[in-house]
Every structure is written in C-alpha cells, then in structure tokens.
Amino acid sequence: MLAWCLLPWISHARYTLGVRDSLMIAHSFHKHPAFGPAGGMHGATYTCDVEFQCESLHPETNWVLDIGLALTLLGKVLEKYNLKNLDELFGTQVMTTTEFMARQIHDDLYQLLQEQCPEFEGDICVKLWESHKAWASYTTTTTSSKK
Amino acid sequence: MLAWCLLPWISHARYTLGVRDSLMIAHSFHKHPAFGPAGGMHGATYTCDVEFQCESLHPETNWVLDIGLALTLLGKVLEKYNLKNLDELFGTQVMTTTEFMARQIHDDLYQLLQEQCPEFEGDICVKLWESHKAWASYTTTTTSSKK
Amino acid sequence: MLAWCLLPWISHARYTLGVRDSLMIAHSFHKHPAFGPAGGMHGATYTCDVEFQCESLHPETNWVLDIGLALTLLGKVLEKYNLKNLDELFGTQVMTTTEFMARQIHDDLYQLLQEQCPEFEGDICVKLWESHKAWASYTTTTTSSKK
Amino acid sequence: MLAWCLLPWISHARYTLGVRDSLMIAHSFHKHPAFGPAGGMHGATYTCDVEFQCESLHPETNWVLDIGLALTLLGKVLEKYNLKNLDELFGTQVMTTTEFMARQIHDDLYQLLQEQCPEFEGDICVKLWESHKAWASYTTTTTSSKK
Amino acid sequence: MLAWCLLPWISHARYTLGVRDSLMIAHSFHKHPAFGPAGGMHGATYTCDVEFQCESLHPETNWVLDIGLALTLLGKVLEKYNLKNLDELFGTQVMTTTEFMARQIHDDLYQLLQEQCPEFEGDICVKLWESHKAWASYTTTTTSSKK
Amino acid sequence: MLAWCLLPWISHARYTLGVRDSLMIAHSFHKHPAFGPAGGMHGATYTCDVEFQCESLHPETNWVLDIGLALTLLGKVLEKYNLKNLDELFGTQVMTTTEFMARQIHDDLYQLLQEQCPEFEGDICVKLWESHKAWASYTTTTTSSKK
Numbered sequence: 001m002l003a004w005c006l007l008p009w010i011s012h013a014r015y016t017l018g019v020r021d022s023l024m025i026a027h028s029f030h031k032h033p034a035f036g037p038a039g040g041m042h043g044a045t046y047t048c049d050v051e052f053q054c055e056s057l058h059p060e061t062n063w064v065l066d067i068g069l070a071l072t073l074l075g076k077v078l079e080k081y082n083l084k085n086l087d088e089l090f091g092t093q094v095m096t097t098t099e100f101m102a103r104q105i106h107d108d109l110y111q112l113l114q115e116q117c118p119e120f121e122g123d124i125c126v127k128l129w130e131s132h133k134a135w136a137s138y139t140t141t142t143t144s145s146k147k
Numbered sequence: 148m149l150a151w152c153l154l155p156w157i158s159h160a161r162y163t164l165g166v167r168d169s170l171m172i173a174h175s176f177h178k179h180p181a182f183g184p185a186g187g188m189h190g191a192t193y194t195c196d197v198e199f200q201c202e203s204l205h206p207e208t209n210w211v212l213d214i215g216l217a218l219t220l221l222g223k224v225l226e227k228y229n230l231k232n233l234d235e236l237f238g239t240q241v242m243t244t245t246e247f248m249a250r251q252i253h254d255d256l257y258q259l260l261q262e263q264c265p266e267f268e269g270d271i272c273v274k275l276w277e278s279h280k281a282w283a284s285y286t287t288t289t290t291s292s293k294k
Numbered sequence: 295m296l297a298w299c300l301l302p303w304i305s306h307a308r309y310t311l312g313v314r315d316s317l318m319i320a321h322s323f324h325k326h327p328a329f330g331p332a333g334g335m336h337g338a339t340y341t342c343d344v345e346f347q348c349e350s351l352h353p354e355t356n357w358v359l360d361i362g363l364a365l366t367l368l369g370k371v372l373e374k375y376n377l378k379n380l381d382e383l384f385g386t387q388v389m390t391t392t393e394f395m396a397r398q399i400h401d402d403l404y405q406l407l408q409e410q411c412p413e414f415e416g417d418i419c420v421k422l423w424e425s426h427k428a429w430a431s432y433t434t435t436t437t438s439s440k441k
Numbered sequence: 442m443l444a445w446c447l448l449p450w451i452s453h454a455r456y457t458l459g460v461r462d463s464l465m466i467a468h469s470f471h472k473h474p475a476f477g478p479a480g481g482m483h484g485a486t487y488t489c490d491v492e493f494q495c496e497s498l499h500p501e502t503n504w505v506l507d508i509g510l511a512l513t514l515l516g517k518v519l520e521k522y523n524l525k526n527l528d529e530l531f532g533t534q535v536m537t538t539t540e541f542m543a544r545q546i547h548d549d550l551y552q553l554l555q556e557q558c559p560e561f562e563g564d565i566c567v568k569l570w571e572s573h574k575a576w577a578s579y580t581t582t583t584t585s586s587k588k
Numbered sequence: 589m590l591a592w593c594l595l596p597w598i599s600h601a602r603y604t605l606g607v608r609d610s611l612m613i614a615h616s617f618h619k620h621p622a623f624g625p626a627g628g629m630h631g632a633t634y635t636c637d638v639e640f641q642c643e644s645l646h647p648e649t650n651w652v653l654d655i656g657l658a659l660t661l662l663g664k665v666l667e668k669y670n671l672k673n674l675d676e677l678f679g680t681q682v683m684t685t686t687e688f689m690a691r692q693i694h695d696d697l698y699q700l701l702q703e704q705c706p707e708f709e710g711d712i713c714v715k716l717w718e719s720h721k722a723w724a725s726y727t728t729t730t731t732s733s734k735k
Numbered sequence: 736m737l738a739w740c741l742l743p744w745i746s747h748a749r750y751t752l753g754v755r756d757s758l759m760i761a762h763s764f765h766k767h768p769a770f771g772p773a774g775g776m777h778g779a780t781y782t783c784d785v786e787f788q789c790e791s792l793h794p795e796t797n798w799v800l801d802i803g804l805a806l807t808l809l810g811k812v813l814e815k816y817n818l819k820n821l822d823e824l825f826g827t828q829v830m831t832t833t834e835f836m837a838r839q840i841h842d843d844l845y846q847l848l849q850e851q852c853p854e855f856e857g858d859i860c861v862k863l864w865e866s867h868k869a870w871a872s873y874t875t876t877t878t879s880s881k882k
Contacts, residue, residue, distance in 0.1 A: 026173035043173035043190010062830035095650035209536035242356035320761035337761035337778010389503035467614035467631035484614035484631010
C-alpha cells in the first residue's frame, strides 16, 4: 500500500472515525433541589456521537476501525440503556446526568472494544446531545504503553 | 408601507414564520405489545418546530406574527409537558406517540393564539423531532370564514 | 381511546411520520454535455427523508404507521440501490438524477407498503439530500378512493 | 428516455429541487416600538433555502432544473442584498423582516428565471433561516395557464 | 455518590458541557480594503456554542456545571452584543471578526463565571457559526494552579 | 489595534477558523473482503469541514486567515477529487477510505497554503462527513519551529 511519511513540519498527527446513533431514556434526579423541575420523572433522547482516535491507519484497509464494527459495538452498548428507566438501572443514589451517561457509554464501549477489537489502540470520545441546544461529552487519553 | 400586488402569473401565496424550542418527557406505551420494548417507561427529547402560515403580512410591521410572541406562546404551551411524565398527565388509556403530542401542542397553541392574538388568521404546523432520524407532525387548514 | 374531533374552525388536518436513512451510490450522466463535469463516473451519499402522511391516527396505537416498520421498509428499499453503481442498474439511457432517484424510492416504497401494510392509506414524500446545499424530492397525492 | 406513468392510485405528483446559499445583511426596524430592542441597527445571516417545484421532469435530463443554473441564479439574486444595509436599499418606511426578505428574494428569482430559463414552469418556495431557532418562508402557486 | 476510578489504561479524562444560543449584530470592517465588499455596513447571526470543560464532575450532582446556570450566564454575556451595532461598541479601530467576537464572548463569560460560579475550575471554548459554511472559535487552557 | 494580553490564569489560547464545502466521488474497495458489499463500485458525498488553527490573530485584520482565501484554497483542492472516480486517481492498490481522503485533502491544502499564504503558521484539521451518521478526520500539529 502507501508508504506515507508525515510532511516535514508536522510533529503529530491523529485520525478520527466518528459514528452517530441515538437512545431514548427515562430518569429523574430524585427530587434533588439543585435540579429544580428536572428533579421529577422525565426523559431524554440522546443523540450519541462517538469518535475513535488513533495515530495511524490499518496498513491494509486504511481505516481507523471497521465502520460496520464501530456501529455494531455502539449499538450493543446503547441497547443496555435504550428505552429504559435509568432510575431502575442505577438506583436512587446516582444522578444520571448527560455527563454521567457519556462516561458510562464510553467505559462500556472501551471494554467491549478491548474484548472484540483488541488491536485498536487509541482514544474514545463520547458526546451526547440532549436537545438542540445542549450536549455533554467524555473524552479520554490512553497511556502510551497502551498506545 | 408597501402596496404589493402579486406577480401576474401567481394565483396563490403563503407566508410562514417558524420557531424552534424543545421539551423532555417520560412516558410508556402501557406495555402494549405493538410497541415492543418501547412499551415500558422511557422518554424523549422533542425538538419542536412550529410554523405559522398566512396569506398576507401585517400591514405595518410586515410580519406573520411577532416572533417574540410566537416564542413566548410556544414556551407557555411546552411548559405543560416539559419535564413531565406523560403517563401521569394523560392516564393509562392514551398512547402518547409523537404524532399525538404534535396534535396536543398544536391544539393548545391554537387556543392560546385565539385568546392572546385573535388577529392572527392562519394555519399552524407542529413538527416534533424525536431523534436524529425520526419525527412527526400535525398540520391543519382553517375554514375560509376564519381566514 | 380518544374521541377527538377537530377544533371547530379547522377544515382539514394531516398527520405525518418521518424517518431518515442514507445510501451511497456511484453513477454517471453518460457524458451528456448538459451535465458538464458530472457527466463522468462519480457518486453521492443521499440522506433519505421519507414522510408518510394521512388524515387520522390508528385508533388503538395513535400512530400514522409503526415507526419500526417504516424504518424496516425504507431499509429494504434502499438496499436495492445502496453501494451500487446506478449505471449498471438503470442502463445507459437513464439519467439517474436526485429527482429521478427520489421517485424510484417513492414508487418502490409505495409498492412494498401496499403489500406489507395495506391498511396505510395516505401519501408519501421522499426527499434526498445530495449535499449540504442541495436536495430533491418527490411527493404524491393519492386519489380519494384510495384514501 | 423513460415513459413514466403515475402509479394507478396517484392523482397528483410533484418534484422539487432545492438549493442552499446564505447572505449577511444589516438593517433596523426604524425604532418602531413593536420591535423592541430590534428597532435599532443590527444584522443577520440568512441561510437561504430555495425550492423549485414542478409536475414533471425535463424529458432528456430528468431534472427539475439544472442545479448549476439554480445555484447561479440564486447567487445573482443574493448579490443584490449580501453585505448590504437594507435600510439603505429599501428606505426608512419598509420593515425588512425575514418574511419580507423571503418575498423579495422569491420575486427577484422569479423574474430572473423568466428571463433566463423560461421553460421552467413551476412554483418557488424561499425559506430564510435567521437563527438556529427561527425562520420564515414565502411560497407561491402559479396559475394553470403558466403551468 | 459514585467512587469512580479511571479505567487502568487511561491517563487523562475530560468532561464537557455544551450549550447553544445565538445573537444578531451589525458591523463593518471600516472600509478596510482587505475585506472587500464586507468593508461596509452589514451584519450577521452568530450561532454561539460554548463548551465548559473540566476533569471531574461535581461530587453530588454529577455535572460539569448547572446547565440552567450555563445558559443564564451565556444569555447575560450575549445581551451585551445582541441586536447591537458592533462599530458603536468597539469603535472604528477594531476589526470585529468572528474570531475576535469568539474571544470577547469567551473573556466576558470567563469573568462572569469567576464571579458567579468560582467553584468551576476548567476551560472554555466559544465557537461562533457565522453561516452554514463558516465558523470561528477561541479556546483556552487554564494554568494548573487555577485547575 | 488591540493590545491584548491573556487573562492571568490562562496558559494557552487557540483560535480556529472553519469553512465547509463538499465533493462527490465514486470509488470501490477493490472487492477486498473486509469491506463486504462496499467492495464494489459505489460513491459518496463528502461534506468537508476544514479548521485552520493558530495562537494569535493577524494584527491588522483580526483574522486567522482571510475567509475568502480559505474557501478558495479549499475549493481548489477539492476540484482535484470532485466528480471523479478515485479508483482512477489512486489506482487499484489504495483503499480510499474517508480517513485516507481526509489526509489527502489535508496534505494538499497544507502545501497550497505554504505556497499561497506562507504567513499562516498553524495547524489544520480536515473532517469529512460521509453520511448523516458517519465521518472521519485528520488533524496535525506542526513543530514549534514552524510555529
């Protein structure tokens, strides 16, 4: 295939593959006063954008990750939460904010990826849109030994 | 102001003003088997697009409707449902689909408009996005006597 | 369920359910000079928005159509064209413009719907986005006997 | 090319071609009290979506209109207003609302189309997005003799 | 609440909360020749996306920041510029580009946040969309002592 | 102009200018089994978002880069690939994934920028949307000597 080298003045490069899916959940903030009217039972559609980031492409396929696999793995993770009441899944002590759910999905996806695609060595960013004007994300950087 | 007449070959014209807001609700489909896993308690963010349609502009302001008023009225209507559990609002016999909620919001808005802006004589379309890949709408045409 | 009647001043009402999917195709315009550089082999991603329109909701489920069925039927239709070379499917005499493809998908979907969901009596609009700044659609109205 | 006939139960069909461009303008509402703080000099980016609608495709090219021509004609019309102060163009008596500008662009485009593409016999809809949560449009239907 | 620890191979993590609002302004580039036709008086709608970034969530609420507070603070900042002529606010020596305004909004928001929410220790990114095809942003990293 | 200094607790700042364009291409993955049905000839519309990043604005114009120049340079680069069959441009050994194309466009743009705008000292990110639910990007950091 291609024998690429970086342009001379470039010290660092990063590729990203991104995929989008969505999930619909119910939850409350357990009548905690800090959340005002959102303390009671309500719900959300989260549009879920995941980015897989790494420093070089697969030498044969020129991809970060098989996009079909990326969508399948994300679908499996979202199935845990989609069409559920998060109060039942996480109990009455946990505030299931959009930030919290971004991390949950991130961590679940990371572990699934370790099992089913261990050759992927990179970072993940999970972004959840909760409305047309608000979103949250969780991004991690892996240690260099993992990379 | 302007004394407009239609271009000669035009038989009908329509102006639209549109505004967007959103709401977050919980609901179930009462374990009705037709809804599969959506039968249980879950939720949604609805991005709500409303269009106000009429045939001529206000002669002094050149608007369909005051956009600030449009946003305020829509906000008042959405407050009835935002951050609520629709199962509590509508009882266990009603399937609160996106289509159904589009009509509810339409009818509420129509009545509020009658009270607070009776000079508006036109049609309303309410469109609710339930995810990045699905939506529903409800549109009406008023009788000519109303127009 | 609900015994709804229209608000008194409303003469006509219409519900819509919409779903989105996408497909990726190659095609040419057979070097026809009217298409300039687009005459040669190139391709497109079409984001495909379909709207199903009718005048009343299903009395038990309050839906226009089962949204899962809508997505499944659309997926089946798009499978015919997705990841294909339209020049091979339609031959060298047909200009497979976005307008043309909107109609193809419309007609295929209509026929599938007749077979698999004959109780749906309404209209279909198919809209294909070919880029962030261009799209085409095809919409039909059925005869009243069908309605 | 294709000898299409409508599916038997379809009484009416319509094709649409849509294109998007944008313009940036300054204007005021001449300190008219109905507009509140928008009475003074401010401005807007209008994302401009135009739809050209007709009942049949060009028999040779299968298009509603040459998309390159559509974009060129729209560009020419927007040039009249882009990067301008509408108060200078329309004087101190005209309220240059988004609704008003949708009609201006519509009428200009209609006349340009008459001159440069008289074979197009159809309708035009101009939609202007003024923000992420507000828009206006102007749509016309031509008389049947024109069609 | 939760006693989370990072997955073993993760060296760094970051949460983000994002909110969207918009503003409409007039300005010129003081007839500076580098700006061509944009040198004269015109205007823009800026869709304003702000991201608040930090390394850990609030221990009780699991949020980066109260989303209601985030929207309120952003609203207060935008009020300074919304529906204004930037030439009057910044004088005839300043080129009020989208880049410049992203920084203004960032700095204003930072200072307001210091006063009203001093417990937030993190970074801010302000992104302004000036059209459907152009945007600018300004992002900062705080010193570790602040973090 | 302005003599700005960073807010005291800020250690690093970055400006970004972003522009959007699109291109339509045909390609195959040379029947490589890893790509399944995408191995054959098909195509894509890539919505192309480019971000130019740097640490300070031009002292006279307050811009990262002339936005007109940014759009022109991007247009020139995309012309190489737009409405082409990538299999003809890159041969039968190269997998022209979205990731690969993001890098091509990045490298081409970098070189054009070196020639036509050598005073720009910053980084570039190229993001290609291949559908409403998938995208890829390529981002680089330049060495400090270049900065």
